[in-house]
Amino acid sequence: MDLGLNEEQEMLKKSAREFLSKECPKKLVRELDESDSGLSRELWKKMAELGWIGLPFPEKYGGNGGTLLDLIVLLDEMGYNIVPGPFFSTVVLAGFTLLQAGSEEQKQTYLTKICSGDMIMTFAITELDGTYLPESIETMAEAKGEQYILKGTKLFVPDANIADFLLVAARTGKSTNPADAISIFLVDAKSAGVKVTLLKTLGRDKLCEVVFENVKIPSKNLVGKLNGGWPVIRSILRKATVAKCAEMVGGAQASLDMAVSYAKERVQFGRPIGSFQAIQHYCANMVTDVDGSRFITYKAAWTESEGLPADMEVSMAKAWTSEAYKRVAVLAHQIFGAIGFTMDHDMHLYFRRAKAGELAYGDADFHREIVAAQLGL
Amino acid sequence: MDFRFSEAEKRFRAEVEEFILQEIPPGYADKDLYWPGGYGAIGEFEVRDPAVEKIRKKMGERGWLTMAWPREYGGGGRSFVEQAIFFERLSYYDAPGMDVSTLISGPTILRFGSEELKKEWIPRIVRGDLKFWLAYSEPNAGSDLAAIQARATIDGDDLIVNGQKIWSSGAHVSDCGWMVARTDMAAPPYKGTTLFIVDNKSPGITIRPIVNIDGFHSFNEVFFDNVRVPKKNVVGDMNMGFYYLMVALDFERLVISMGGFRHRYEDLLNYARNTRRNGRLLSEDARVRARLSQLAIEIEIAYLLYYKTAWMMDNNLFPNIEASEIKLITTLLSRKLADAGMEIMGQQAQLWPGSPHAPLRGRFAVGYLDSISAVIGAGTSEIQRNILAQRGLGLKRR
Ligand SMILES: Cc1cc2nc3c(=O)[nH]c(=O)nc-3n(C[C@H](O)[C@H](O)[C@H](O)COP(=O)(O)OP(=O)(O)OC[C@H]3O[C@@H](n4cnc5c(N)ncnc54)[C@H](O)[C@@H]3O)c2cc1C
Numbered sequence: 001m002d003l004g005l006n007e008e009q010e011m012l013k014k015s016a017r018e019f020l021s022k023e024c025p026k027k028l029v030r031e032l033d034e035s036d037s038g039l040s041r042e043l044w045k046k047m048a049e050l051g052w053i054g055l056p057f058p059e060k061y062g063g064n065g066g067t068l069l070d071l072i073v074l075l076d077e078m079g080y081n082i083v084p085g086p087f088f089s090t091v092v093l094a095g096f097t098l099l100q101a102g103s104e105e106q107k108q109t110y111l112t113k114i115c116s117g118d119m120i121m122t123f124a125i126t127e128l129d130g131t132y133l134p135e136s137i138e139t140m141a142e143a144k145g146e147q148y149i150l151k152g153t154k155l156f157v158p159d160a161n162i163a164d165f166l167l168v169a170a171r172t173g174k175s176t177n178p179a180d181a182i183s184i185f186l187v188d189a190k191s192a193g194v195k196v197t198l199l200k201t202l203g204r205d206k207l208c209e210v211v212f213e214n215v216k217i218p219s220k221n222l223v224g225k226l227n228g229g230w231p232v233i234r235s236i237l238r239k240a241t242v243a244k245c246a247e248m249v250g251g252a253q254a255s256l257d258m259a260v261s262y263a264k265e266r267v268q269f270g271r272p273i274g275s276f277q278a279i280q281h282y283c284a285n286m287v288t289d290v291d292g293s294r295f296i297t298y299k300a301a302w303t304e305s306e307g308l309p310a311d312m313e314v315s316m317a318k319a320w321t322s323e324a325y326k327r328v329a330v331l332a333h334q335i336f337g338a339i340g341f342t343m344d345h346d347m348h349l350y351f352r353r354a355k356a357g358e359l360a361y362g363d364a365d366f367h368r369e370i371v372a373a374q375l376g377l
Numbered sequence: 378m379d380f381r382f383s384e385a386e387k388r389f390r391a392e393v394e395e396f397i398l399q400e401i402p403p404g405y406a407d408k409d410l411y412w413p414g415g416y417g418a419i420g421e422f423e424v425r426d427p428a429v430e431k432i433r434k435k436m437g438e439r440g441w442l443t444m445a446w447p448r449e450y451g452g453g454g455r456s457f458v459e460q461a462i463f464f465e466r467l468s469y470y471d472a473p474g475m476d477v478s479t480l481i482s483g484p485t486i487l488r489f490g491s492e493e494l495k496k497e498w499i500p501r502i503v504r505g506d507l508k509f510w511l512a513y514s515e516p517n518a519g520s521d522l523a524a525i526q527a528r529a530t531i532d533g534d535d536l537i538v539n540g541q542k543i544w545s546s547g548a549h550v551s552d553c554g555w556m557v558a559r560t561d562m563a564a565p566p567y568k569g570t571t572l573f574i575v576d577n578k579s580p581g582i583t584i585r586p587i588v589n590i591d592g593f594h595s596f597n598e599v600f601f602d603n604v605r606v607p608k609k610n611v612v613g614d615m616n617m618g619f620y621y622l623m624v625a626l627d628f629e630r631l632v633i634s635m636g637g638f639r640h641r642y643e644d645l646l647n648y649a650r651n652t653r654r655n656g657r658l659l660s661e662d663a664r665v666r667a668r669l670s671q672l673a674i675e676i677e678i679a680y681l682l683y684y685k686t687a688w689m690m691d692n693n694l695f696p697n698i699e700a701s702e703i704k705l706i707t708t709l710l711s712r713k714l715a716d717a718g719m720e721i722m723g724q725q726a727q728l729w730p731g732s733p734h735a736p737l738r739g740r741f742a743v744g745y746l747d748s749i750s751a752v753i754g755a756g757t758s759e760i761q762r763n764i765l766a767q768r769g770l771g772l773k774r775r
Contacts, residue, residue, distance in 0.1 A: 343589065
């Protein structure tokens with residue numbers, strides 16, 4: 001057994017903490033949160049130069065040849081600092097899909113551009129009901145000569161408003177099992193008939209509605225096998241789920257750190273509020289939640305990263321972390337009192353993300369159901 | 378015992394309901410984003426709406442704003458239970474009408490104020506002419522109000538006030554501050570603090586907005602620079618303000634928009650009854666059913682406590698411990714209701730008001746953020762627990 005990070009991962013963690021606190025201060029986080037795009041081109045370019053965007057991708061596509069676990073270490077820090085922008089969609093959702101299912105030509109064309117920071121991409125999966133089940137995909141792609149005609153509406157698509165290309169999950173036939181007729185397409189966001197509307201959400205995380213009105217897609221933009229999309233999506237969702245957990249662990253850690261240092265400083269009744277047992281117990285509950293989430297997330301990430309069956313581990317991590325981060329953020333708010341209830345304070349940035357993270361890729365109930373199934377129930 | 382409303386109470390309830398449905402400004406309730414228990418999305422803390430003023434005056438004419446006060450002071454001579462019924466219906470329909478002046482300051486003036494003070498202020502409060510804001514908290518005095526540093530010194534017939542208040546909800550749309558300041562720095566705070574009314578128009582007052590996490594300008598910081606306040610505005614005796622404040626805080630904690638809880642809960646119930654997910658109604662999902670029934674139980678307990686406190690007041694029992702209990706229970710419920718609603722509604726729940734796909738106009742999303750304030754404003758949950766344990770159960774401080 002080895003339950004620690006390796007040397008490179010420790011370095012990555014440390015340099016990410018330093019880089020982000022300098023290059024992505026809360027002032028910028030706030031500006032981006034309040035903007036429509038959520039993107040700082042400057043920061044994006046710097047992250048590409050650091051090799052972060054290509055971190056888990058092979059060197060032949062301009063990547064850094066790292067593992068999923070390496071990426072998890074970075075996402076943990078990104079969650080700690082909060083880094084608005086399309087990193088998650090581009091790297092986790094789109095990058096991994098291309099790597100796993102894309103043709104060599106698609107990888108050469110798109111993945112290299114992603115790694116160099118020249119292309120922003122996302123994956124449009126969910127629709128009106130917002131669930132991650134194959135039957136909820138109703139968007140249709142109909143073959144017509146050398147192209148497909150795409151029709152339908154996607155909801156909660158992250159960063160579609162700034163994406164150059166979208167991966168889209170669409171139905172390409174009829175089947176008794178709804179998972180059997182789903183395919184993935186690469187769609188140029190500038191194609192005629194693509195309409196993107198930014199949704200205003202509690203998390204301010206740039207989720208979009210994307211309407212496809214008879215959008216023409218060249219046949220060569222099919223990613224992976226025709227009707228073979230769902231197994232790919234499942235595998236990508238598993239990675240996205242554990243990746244989201246990592247961000248959430250970082251955010252929970254930051255909430256804890258902020259609250260503990262405030263509890264040491266803030267004086268009421270002539271003593272630091274951290275000297276009241278009520279507050280101490282809150283802090284103790286928070287650290288227990290943070291550590292539990294971190295352990296279970298890293299176990300899941302390692303399992304997935306090693307290519308071992310990870311459905312159970314990943315769902316355990318998401319079911320737990322979804323609720324743990326929320327508990328931590330709520331307690332942190334409680335410790336801050338009124339000052340935390342202001343736009344100018346940082347705490348709500350985390351509280352919002354705890355909710356958005358909980359909802360992304362299945363909430364606690366959804367994942368407990370998977371755990372139950374894995375347990376043979 | 379009899380847990381039912383009497384015939385007279387039922388009639389009154391119907392009368393209130395009819396009034397609200399008739400008088401509530403058109404479209405008001407459709408825009409309202411108030412979250413029960415929260416302090417951050419109260420429309421009346423944000424703007425001064427003439428339509429709201431009008432309905433308040435009409436309530437004033439009926440003696441409803443101060444219905445449980447003695448008739449000699451323009452009160453309605455009604456019971457506290459009737460008042461509770463009134464507020465329950467009011468909050469159920471998102472109707473305006475509640476105000477610091479009628480709920481907190483007025484009752485405190487009646488209890489401790491001089492005849493002169495009563496004569497000057499009570500009739501205007503009864504009519505619904507005035508809006509008050511609470512000037513208690515300061516940057517270094519939140520839970521620990523004894524630590525306030527704002528001070529007032531006597532100068533002839535006036536007090537001269539200097540200092541800063543913060544988290545002052547609605548200060549920018551109010552007429553008067555209901556303020557505590559130190560008047561005897563040599564004495565311990567509970568013997569050197571005075572409670573008084575300060576006119577917002579007095580020279581030397583600067584009000585600066587603070588935007589809350591829902592994005593609303595509901596509260597402020599307020600600076601006092603040599604502000605003159607006539608000494609006749611002092612409530613009760615000089616230097617006794619801390620005691621009056623404790624009573625005023627109890628009045629504040631008894632202000633619960635019970636009907637708001639019920640209404641938002643019913644919204645959620647209807648949503649679950651009418652929304653299909655994964656091929657079946659949410660209301661058929663065992664987890665949803667368990668959460669909804671748990672909420673129903675908690676709301677029932679809150680209602681019982683709500684009427685119990687009113688009933689106690691009618692029977693000359695002052696609900697001091699119960700005030701903390703109901704504050705604690707309902708503000709925790711505020712969060713649970715928001716959280717449960719968000720979880721039941723899933724992804725859509727995160728959509729903000731204005732978004733076409735937002736369920737229930739996005740009220741739960743706003744409430745989800747706002748509910749964080751419920752457990753902090755008017756005395757945090759920890760302070761309520763301390764009161765319950767120490768004052769209520771006699772447990773030692775150390
Ligand atoms: C939306 C909103 C509106 C408000 N409106 C007004 C208003 O109109 N007028 C006004 O005067 N004030 C207002 N307040 C202020 C409110 O009364 C204070 O926020 C509250 O009393 C807590 O004070 P604080 O925020 O300074 O937190 P602190 O007192 O600093 O408390 C921080 C944390 O320490 C805990 N703590 C403190 N003392 C103890 C103890 N002895 N034992 C255990 N734990 C303790 C608290 O419970 C809290 O968790 C408002 C607040 C909010 C959030």
